[in-house]
Amino acid sequence: MTKLVLLAAGGTGGHLFPAEALASVLKARGYDVDLATDTRAARYAGHFPARELHVLPADTVRGRSPVALARTAFALASGLVSGLSLMRRVKPAVVVGFGGYPTVPPLMAASFSGVPTIVHESNGVMGRANRMLAGRVSAIATGFQGLLRHDPALSAKEVWTGNPLRPAALAATRVPYDPPHPGGELRLLVFGGSQGARVMSDVVPQALERLEPALRARLRVTQQAREEDMARVRAACEAMGVQAEIAPFFNDLLMRMAQAQLVVSRSGAGTVAELAAIGRPSILVPLPGALDQDQAANAAALEQTGGALVLPQPQFTPERLAAEITRLAAAPETLSQMAQAARTAGILDAAERLADLVEHLASGQGTKSFQNLQGPRS
Template sequence: MSGMQSIMLAAGGTGGHLFPAFALAEELKRRGVAVDLMTDMRGDRYGGGFPARTVYQVPSATLASRAAGDVAKTMLTLARGTGVAFRMLGQAKPHAVIGFGGYPTYPPLVAARLRAIPTAIHEQNAVLGRANKLLAKGVTAIATSFDRTKFLDGRLAEKSVLTGNPVRKAVLEAAALGFLPPLSDSPIRILIFGGSQGARFFSDVVPLALFALSDMLRARLRVVQQAREEDIERVRDAYSEAGIKAEIASFFTDLPARMADAHLVIGRAGASTVAELTVIGRPSILVPLPHALDNDQLNNARRLEEAGGAWCFEQRTLSPERLADELERLLKAPDSLAAAAKAAKNTGRPDAVRNLADFALALAEGRRPGGNRTQ
């Protein structure tokens, strides 16, 4: 590949879509490929650190509801964004455009198709998202993170390639640490995190569940938990009253290292979380974010549970009492934790970023991944 080769990445302004795009951009730059980013206005907060030659911003909108007014407003904004993206692609002249999901990828991918530029989408979840579902028929190729992706069948499956979901460099470094189950009477390290939308539920339920454990188990616990700023003090007080050693914060910059240090992780089931858990190889209790329109987290969690690497519980069924019963059982069975860690590791794809870069370069060269010409 010459240094003149260029690829445009299209990703919405949320971390779940931008993180895999970020990882791919790093790998493509390492290979001497010019990378640009096209994003919505929220992407500005990431623009300074994204490894792109240029960050282009296009108007976009996410469908808030199916009300006629909301649909019309969203469609008008996307149409305007497509026009802006069409002009920007004429300036940038990329050899391929790859989208990472979310409605902000719709204008760049549609505009690329109008300019006859090879296109692809990357699906991070085990279910095809709404925006990707709209785009899937028109793109040249599709990259997936799971070996089975809901709504991806027939002709769509024929142009799909399993690459995995790229993870950060820090995750790959943490993956070098093997899992060692807790020894009898030794500390048991539990990590709890759930993102801004999920931390409140865990702050309400997990301290009560751990308080209900036997005295012997509670004395061995070493807890690290993410909580919202307004919940930190009450969560810390709850653990103090239970006699449990705990570190509570609203954010951990070294989360991959803490994940590698844990004997058990309790969290949501976003695509990035599942990818990191499997690459590092750690057992987890996953509580998918409820009410998601695509049920993406539920599908992600169930796939990992089917592989033996996690235990999935829907939030509506998970009381503190039930969680306490599950924890009492698991924490007294280090062999079960070790088996789940191994199963999670076996499903991980640490080579995902290399796979996706190969996929992207094949697309830019006019080949379908696998060697056949697309042009």
């Protein structure tokens, strides 16, 4: 009988994309794969390679008021009841969660039902939902090595896999870096995550305006902007004579990343993993104000390799960005070195590593024996 693996992911690309990568590998190995999520993610999961989609009640913590906490608790409790029913119906061999509160009900239900469980933490800091689940799951897969080294109880469950890459990302890794040539075009890619980032629309056009005319003439800009910001960004580029393609979303963003010579972006775990695997120099602007400061940790890890420059948002000014673009455009050898350094941090077989862990638990073996089996991987 074909074994079923149930994947659980929250409603953002940062959660769904690594789940999609694992699903592709597991299906190639002969497993059935189902996806459990909430109503928000269900709208974006049309291309997810799952046999069946299960929508469970869930909610995030939106405030500390008694009403907000009660609403969240009720949604999670309802999701747990639905999750227990789901476990009895589909009988998964393993349940794998990828973060976000929609993963809590199915992972808790699996734990209560005696089903082996894994959470995958893609960020350099463990998220709140995963922290809630960490004590109950069978294994904790991590995108960053040594994430739990300061917590002996959790480090005993830790398996470093890296962050799984979708097939489209793996295809993009085969495109070699093409550094800019003196006087030639400079391909700049700007984006702010799956929902865009207003700060990019506020800062980047003003930075381009501060560049020397000769450098502006070399630019080929691809920028993601929110619907409400597109007109002003496009108008600013047209007024400067900058060749630019502006859109709220690019279906082929990974290939555009591969073709870029410099990337300016937020530093979500998926973005950092893709920049590293593809090997592209970047200026990273971590999302400020996040409770866990996960994007700051992700960006710092890539900066430490020499593959990125990190600008906290208060430092991400038009003047500073213009100065960095000018500096890097004049030093193609620096861009090439950054690209090469970023590539050293890339883990191209992370989905395969995570699938190995899933299969190990599905066969009835424990996390400790898998840790003992692990050796150096390329």
